[in-house]
Amino acid sequence: xxxxxxxxxxxxxxxYIIYVLIGMGFGYSLETVGFGRSTKLTAQFxxxxxxxxxxxxxxxxxxMVLVFGFAGLGWLDYDRIWVPPTYLLPGALGGLLVGxxxxxxxxxxxxxxxxxxxxxxxxxxxxxxxxGGVVLFGETSPLYDHFLESTYMGRLTxxxxxxxxxxxxxxxxxxxxxxxxxxxxxxxxxxxxxxxxEVKPVGKKTALGWGGLIVAGLAVMLIGQPTTEQxxxxxxxxxxxxxxxxxxxxxxxxxxxxxFNTRLNLIMLDLRPxxxxxxxxINGAKRVALAQxxxxxxxxxxxxxxxxxxxxxxxxxxxxxxxxxxxxEDVGNVYILEGGLNNFIALCSESPFEPMPGxxxxxxxxxxxxxxxxxxxxxxxxxxxxxxxxxxxxxxQKAPTGGGGxx
Amino acid sequence: xxxxxxxxxxxxxRTKTKVTAPPKAFTNPYLGGVLLGVVLFLAxxxxxxxxxxxxxxNRMVVWLIDxxxxxxxxxxxxxxxxAGGDKNALDNWIVLLTVGIFLxxxxxxxxxxxxxxxxVRGPQISDRQRWAxxxxxxxxxxxGARMARGCTSGQGLSGGATLSVxxxxxxxxxFFGGYALAYLLRKLWRPADPEPxx
Numbered sequence: 171x172x173x174x175x176x177x178x179x180x181x182x183x184x185x186y187i188i189y190v191l192i193g194m195g196f197g198y199s200l201e202t203v204g205f206g207r208s209t210k211l212t213a214q215f216x217x218x219x220x221x222x223x224x225x226x227x228x229x230x231x232x233x234m235v236l237v238f239g240f241a242g243l244g245w246l247d248y249d250r251i252w253v254p255p256t257y258l259l260p261g262a263l264g265g266l267l268v269g270x271x272x273x274x275x276x277x278x279x280x281x282x283x284x285x286x287x288x289x290x291x292x293x294x295x296x297x298x299x300x301x302g303g304v305v306l307f308g309e310t311s312p313l314y315d316h317f318l319e320s321t322y323m324g325r326l327t328x329x330x331x332x333x334x335x336x337x338x339x340x341x342x343x344x345x346x347x348x349x350x351x352x353x354x355x356x357x358x359x360x361x362x363x364x365x366x367x368e369v370k371p372v373g374k375k376t377a378l379g380w381g382g383l384i385v386a387g388l389a390v391m392l393i394g395q396p397t398t399e400q401x402x403x404x405x406x407x408x409x410x411x412x413x414x415x416x417x418x419x420x421x422x423x424x425x426x427x428x429x430f431n432t433r434l435n436l437i438m439l440d441l442r443p444x445x446x447x448x449x450x451x452i453n454g455a456k457r458v459a460l461a462q463x464x465x466x467x468x469x470x471x472x473x474x475x476x477x478x479x480x481x482x483x484x485x486x487x488x489x490x491x492x493x494x495x496x497x498x499e500d501v502g503n504v505y506i507l508e509g510g511l512n513n514f515i516a517l518c519s520e521s522p523f524e525p526m527p528g529x530x531x532x533x534x535x536x537x538x539x540x541x542x543x544x545x546x547x548x549x550x551x552x553x554x555x556x557x558x559x560x561x562x563x564x565x566x567q568k569a570p571t572g573g574g575g576x577x
Numbered sequence: 578x579x580x581x582x583x584x585x586x587x588x589x590x591r592t593k594t595k596v597t598a599p600p601k602a603f604t605n606p607y608l609g610g611v612l613l614g615v616v617l618f619l620a621x622x623x624x625x626x627x628x629x630x631x632x633x634x635n636r637m638v639v640w641l642i643d644x645x646x647x648x649x650x651x652x653x654x655x656x657x658x659x660a661g662g663d664k665n666a667l668d669n670w671i672v673l674l675t676v677g678i679f680l681x682x683x684x685x686x687x688x689x690x691x692x693x694x695x696x697v698r699g700p701q702i703s704d705r706q707r708w709a710x711x712x713x714x715x716x717x718x719x720x721g722a723r724m725a726r727g728c729t730s731g732q733g734l735s736g737g738a739t740l741s742v743x744x745x746x747x748x749x750x751x752f753f754g755g756y757a758l759a760y761l762l763r764k765l766w767r768p769a770d771p772e773p774x775x
Contacts, residue, residue, distance in 0.1 A: 193677015228610025264725020269754025275714015299715020
C-alpha cells in the first residue's frame with residue numbers, strides 16, 4: 171500500500187533519484203503544453219487561450235480520481251499523503267498575491283523554472299524576483315506572524331467540510347470540473363470570435379475524455395472508501411498471528427516503564443464504559459468509546475515519531491477489538507494492556523479493593539466510590555513494585571505523513 | 578515505451594534542418610493535463626508528497642544566505658529551521674524535485690525545438706520593460722507563495738487534488754488576483770486596442 175517508506179527501503183540516493191524523475195515529469199508536462207512562454211500563460215486572463223485552466227483542472231481532476239480510487243481500493247493510504255493544512259486567510263491572501271505576481275510577471279514559480287530551462291530571459295528575471303520575495307518575506311514575517319498562524323483549521327478537506335463521503339465529493343467535483351472545462355471552452359470560443367481568431371470546436375476525443383472522467387468519478391463514488399472492517403480483513407492474515415502470539419499484550423510493569431521513558435510519547439486510551447472509568451482508571455488514560463476510535467486514525471498517525479498507543483479495558487476483549495481497528499487504519503505502535511484493568515489492580519495494588527465475581531469485561535473489584543484516577547495505584551508514578559517481564563514494545567517507524575508540498 | 582520511438586524522430590529531423598527547425602506545436606492541453614495529473618498522482622502514490630516548486634526555490638535562497646553569512650543563518654528564526662548549524666538547506670526532497678522540473682523542462686523544450694535565448698513579451702512593450710515587470714511580479718509571487726505556504730503547484734495542484742479546503746481557497750484567490758488586474762495590465766500582454774470607430 172502506498173505511499174512507501176522510500177528512504178528506509180531504497181536508501182537516500184535512490185529516493186532522491188525518484189524525486190528528480192518525478193520533477194522531470196512535472197517540468198516536462200509544464201513545458202510541453204506551452205507553460206514556458208509567459209504570453210501563453212497570461213493569455214488565460216484575456217480569455218483567448220484558456221490553456222492554463224484546462225491543464226490545471228484536468229490535472230487536478232485526474233490526480234484526484236486516481237488518489238481516491240486507489241484509496242478506495244486499499245492501495246493507497248489517504249491519511250499518509252500530504253494534504254496542505256488550511257490556514258484560510260494567509261492562504262487566500264498569498265494566493266491572491268501569487269495571482270497578481272502572475273499577471274505582472276508572467277509566471278508562477280514552477281512555470282518560471284521550466285521556462286528558464288528553455289532559455290527565456292524573462293523567466294530568469296522572474297526567478298531572481300522570487301528569490302527577492304522569499305528574502306523579503308523572511309525578513310518581514312515576524313511583523314505579522316500572528317496573521318500567518320491565524321484561521322488555522324488543520325487538515326481540513328472538502329468531504330469533512332461538506333459532511334459527505336469522500337467518494338461522493340469526488341464525483342461532485344468531477345462533474346463540476348468537467349462543466350467548468352466546458353464553460354472555459356465556450357468563453358474561449360466567443361472571445362476568439364470577437365477577435366476574428368480561428369475557432370476550433372470541442373473535439374470528439376476531448377468530449378470522450380470528459381465523459382471518461384465523469385465515469386471514473388462515478389466509479390470512485392461506487393467503490394467508496396474502505397470500511398475499517400474491510401481494511402482489517404485485508405491485513406488480518408498478517409496481523410492476527412501477532413495477536414495470537416501475544417506479541418503486543420504488554421505487562422502492567424512494562425506500561426509503567428514506558429510511562430517513565432521520556433523518549434516515548436505514550437497515549438493511553440481506556441475503552442470501557444463511563445461508569446467503570448469513573449470508578450477507577452489509570453491516571454493519564456483518556457476514555458474513548460470503541461466507536462470513536464475509528465475517527466482517530468489520522469490524528470494518531472500524525473502524532474510525532476516515538477508515539478505509542480496502549481489500549482485498555484477491564485479484560486482484553488474490548489482492547490483487542492480496538493487494536494484491530496487502529497491496526498486496520500495503519501496506526502503504528504499499538505499495544506494492549508495485558509489482562510486489562512482487572513489484572514492491573516490485582517498485580518499492582520496491595521489489594522485495596524475486595525475482589526468480586528463477574529463476567530468478561532466487568533470490573534471484578536468492589537470499588538464503592540468513584541475514584542477516577544485519584545487512587546494511589548491509579549498513578550503510575552507511585553507504582554514501585556518490580557516485576558520480571560518480557561519486553562514487547564518495539565518502536566517502528568511508518569512512512570511519514572508527507573513533509574509538505576512546498577516545505 | 579513510446580518515448581523511445583518518439584525520441585528518434587526529432588533526431589532525424591534535426592540533421593536535415595539543423596538551425597531553422599521551427600518550434601513544434603504545443604501538446605494538447607487536455608493531453609498535457611492528463612500527463613500532469615498522472616505525474617502528480619505518482620508523486621503521492623510513491624512518496625506521499627505532492628508536487629511543489631516554491632519550496633525548492635526557498636531552500637536555494639536559504640542555502641545561498643547560509644553560504645554567504647552562516648552566522649546570520651544561525652540567528653534568524655526562519656533560516657535556522659532550514660540551515661541552522663550543520664544543516665544543509667539543499668538536503669531535502671523538494672530541492673531534488675525542483676532540479677527535476679528544470680531538467681524536464683529542458684527535455685521537453687529540446688524535443689520541441691523551443692530552446693531559444695529570448696525574451697517573451699507582449700507586442701506593446703520593450704524587452705527591458707518586460708524584464709522589469711518580470712522582476713516585480715517575481716517578488717510579489719515569491720512573497721505570496723511563502724505566505725500561502727505553497728505556490729500554484731504545492732497548493733493549487735497538490736492541495737486541489739487531495740481536496741484540501743485551504744488549497745481550493747488558494748486556487749480561487751489566485752485566479753481572482755489574475756483576473757482583477759488583467760484589464761489594467763493589458764498593455765503588458767495584449768496587442769494595442771483598435772482605434773475607436775468614430
